[in-house]
Amino acid sequence: MSFDRLRRRAAAVRSRWTGLERDWQSVAVGAATVATVAVFELQIPW
Amino acid sequence: MSITRFLPGLVALGLGGVLARAIELTLGPNHLLVAIALGFVLANAVGVPDRLEPGIGTHKLWLGAGIVLMGASLTLETVLEVGGTVLLVVVGVTAMTVLVVELLARNVFGLAERLGSLLAAGSGICGVSAVVAVAGAIRAREDQIAYAAATVLLFDAITIVVYPLVGDLLGLSDVVFGVWAGVSMFSTGPVVAVGFAHSEVAGQWATMAKLSRNALIGAVVIAYASYYARSDSAGRPSLRTLWDEFPKFVLGFLALVALASAGVFSPAQQASLENAYNWLFVLAFVGLGTEIQLAELRSTGLTPALVVLLALFVASTVSLVVLAALF
Numbered sequence: 540m541s542f543d544r545l546r547r548r549a550a551a552v553r554s555r556w557t558g559l560e561r562d563w564q565s566v567a568v569g570a571a572t573v574a575t576v577a578v579f580e581l582q583i584p585w
Numbered sequence: 586m587s588i589t590r591f592l593p594g595l596v597a598l599g600l601g602g603v604l605a606r607a608i609e610l611t612l613g614p615n616h617l618l619v620a621i622a623l624g625f626v627l628a629n630a631v632g633v634p635d636r637l638e639p640g641i642g643t644h645k646l647w648l649g650a651g652i653v654l655m656g657a658s659l660t661l662e663t664v665l666e667v668g669g670t671v672l673l674v675v676v677g678v679t680a681m682t683v684l685v686v687e688l689l690a691r692n693v694f695g696l697a698e699r700l701g702s703l704l705a706a707g708s709g710i711c712g713v714s715a716v717v718a719v720a721g722a723i724r725a726r727e728d729q730i731a732y733a734a735a736t737v738l739l740f741d742a743i744t745i746v747v748y749p750l751v752g753d754l755l756g757l758s759d760v761v762f763g764v765w766a767g768v769s770m771f772s773t774g775p776v777v778a779v780g781f782a783h784s785e786v787a788g789q790w791a792t793m794a795k796l797s798r799n800a801l802i803g804a805v806v807i808a809y810a811s812y813y814a815r816s817d818s819a820g821r822p823s824l825r826t827l828w829d830e831f832p833k834f835v836l837g838f839l840a841l842v843a844l845a846s847a848g849v850f851s852p853a854q855q856a857s858l859e860n861a862y863n864w865l866f867v868l869a870f871v872g873l874g875t876e877i878q879l880a881e882l883r884s885t886g887l888t889p890a891l892v893v894l895l896a897l898f899v900a901s902t903v904s905l906v907v908l909a910a911l912f
């Protein structure tokens with residue numbers, strides 16, 4: 540993948556993210572955390 | 586908009602969170618209350634530097650994400666066990682708070698109608714977010730919005746200190762303390778903070794009760810818009826408003842409750858998600874602390890503060906008596 544394509548994709552993600560209402564952004568962060576923990580069996584320390 | 590604009594503030598939130606946790610581990614005070622105190626000291630002693638503001642301003646995003654993740658540590662069984670009764674208490678206390686503030690504001694203290702309504706929404710539903718939502722629907726003036734928001738923030742600051750003290754003094758059980766904070770305190774952040782400062786279970790009940798209360802915001806906005814639309818063209822109430830004002834992260838929270846109830850998560854995954862929301866909360870509360878600014882609190886009008894104080898006293902006492910009798 541060329542650098543330009545990467546940059547365009549990043550810009551598209553950023554634009555979609557800023558277009559989201561804050562509540563939906565919270566849901567997205569939650570979903571991403573659940574997916575990361577589930578897929579990689581990530582152990583988050585406390 | 587560049588991520589580097591947010592980075593300094595995010596790093597500050599992270600450092601504050603780690604420091605709060607370290608202070609808890611070494612000295613004992615609850616990390617969430619320490620996090621709020623750290624933010625408060627930063628904002629009021631030295632002031633938040635401009636370049637930290639964008640990142641620190643994301644704290645509500647982390648609070649919402651933490652609440653979503655909290656769903657993974659609950660099951661429908663737990664929620665349904667006392668959920669119906671709690672829902673009735675939530676609706677009852679919310680209605681009572683709104684009515685008491687409206688009555689006091691209009692009939693006893695002679696405040697402007699719209700200011701009274703903003704104070705009622707802020708006290709009854711979800712703090713400053715409710716003030717802003719109702720203000721838009723009833724076309725309140727800027728100074729009324731500022732007064733109402735400052736009053737709500739003043740009581741957020743007071744209740745963060747007073748509720749844990751009363752809870753410990755009366756030896757309240759986890760469920761009673763959590764639901765009591767959830768139905769009678771104002772903004773979501775402080776409710777979650779004092780709930781989890783009491784105990785994990787109290788925190789979960791505080792959050793669930795508060796989320797149920799927040800979900801009433803759409804109905805309250807419609808009711809106020811309809812009321813003021815009768816006398817002027819202040820609002821266009823519609824079912825669409827219900828959806829627009831609904832706190833959507835509640836849907837993420839419910840989705841995770843459903844997944845946890847279906848046994849999707851292993852105990853290790855649940856422990857990780859629990860730790861994740863603890864970190865998200867501690868980040869959020871450092872940011873929340875920076876919003877408690879003494880200079881702004883001093884701008885609260887005496888009469889609006891008195892109205893809200895009396896209503897809070899009534900709602901808090903009645904709900905505590907009812908909850909102590911029920912649980």
